[in-house]
Amino acid sequence: MTAPEDLNRLRADCGSCFALCCVALPFQKSTDFAITKRAGRPCVNLLADFRCGVHTRLPQEGFRGCTVFDCFGAGQQVAQVTFGGVDWRTAPDTAGGMFEVFGVMRHLHELLWYLTEAVSLPRTRPLHEDLRRALGKVRRLTEGSAEAVAAVDVDAVRGDVDALLTRTSELVRGGVKGPTRNHRGANLMGAKLRGADLRGAHLRGALLIAADLRGADLRNSDLIGADLRDADLCGADLTDCVFLTQSQVNAARGDAATRIPSSVDRPPHWT
Known part of the structure; x- marks a missing residue:
């Protein structure tokens, strides 16, 4: 990390x-x-x-x-x-x-x-x-x-x-066991992904605007360029995901249960 x-x-x-x-x-x-x-x-x-x-x-x-x-x-x-x-x-x-x-x-x-x-x-x-x-x-x-x-x-x-x-x-x-999802550049605006297993997912450039990612497992995923505006990350686990920036985190919604990498700060507006 x-x-x-x-x-x-x-x-x-x-x-x-x-x-x-x-x-x-x-x-x-x-x-x-x-x-x-x-x-x-x-x-x-x-x-x-x-x-x-x-x-x-x-x-x-x-x-x-x-x-x-x-x-x-x-x-x-x-x-x-x-x-x-x-x-x-x-x-x-x-x-x-x-x-x-x-x-x-x-x-x-x-x-x-x-x-x-x-x-x-x-x-x-x-x-x-x-x-x-x-x-x-x-x-x-x-x-x-x-x-x-x-x-x-x-x-x-x-x-x-x-x-x-x-x-x-x-x-x-590649360190994630089993098949992983490839959503590179995908349009996932408003997608219902609550509790989804997205470990090791390829989410580069994905549109995740207002997506429901509550409780989703995003460990070891690639989030470079992903649009997380208004995405609901409450309870989601983003541990060890790569290329997550502060602006992406700030644009999303989260809570005290949301797990994020140490490279970014928890936004003050998260409950």
Whole structure:
């Protein structure tokens, strides 16, 4: 299991960022956002000190989408390392470049999260050398200049990393005895999966929006990219599942009986 300290640099530290996600990213008026905002325009809730004016009541104000976003620490990397602590308000000429770099950096940091988790797993020992090599390569990309980061071909990097993550998934899921379910990319919106045996299931990219997963056994499953918005995980066991992120957990519903990996925190809204 991934040691939390290995992932600390990949956790969002909003106090060390310049509210990049609140400015650089666009969003459409929907059930997740109360308004439409163009990329590069500050959110109406953004204060002068880069704090959010409705942070403590985002869902009530119609900004639930903000509560499930995770930059994987890309914000503070761009703000404090790439741009050396100079913010886009003090130096407006940096705004466009900073926002562009943030978009790339967020993807790279997400890959770092998955690789860091993968290299910590005992079952991936045959891949550890390749995983560490990939981890170092991606980390070096994040440490480049603003121009260098902006020029990174994210799709190419993701393609190389994805091959290793796929092999990681196979090794983890292969440790489960008996047949396992392959629901990769499946549409399971609202599916009735209460108490289902999903040990070692391939759920990569699956749509599990509002699925009933109460009491389901998801141990050793692959959840990379799975959409868990409003999925009911009360009493479910996600022990040793792989590639589960904080944003996925935050988007789902759970309770005190829900078992999750140590790499993610139990959301405060879970009962």
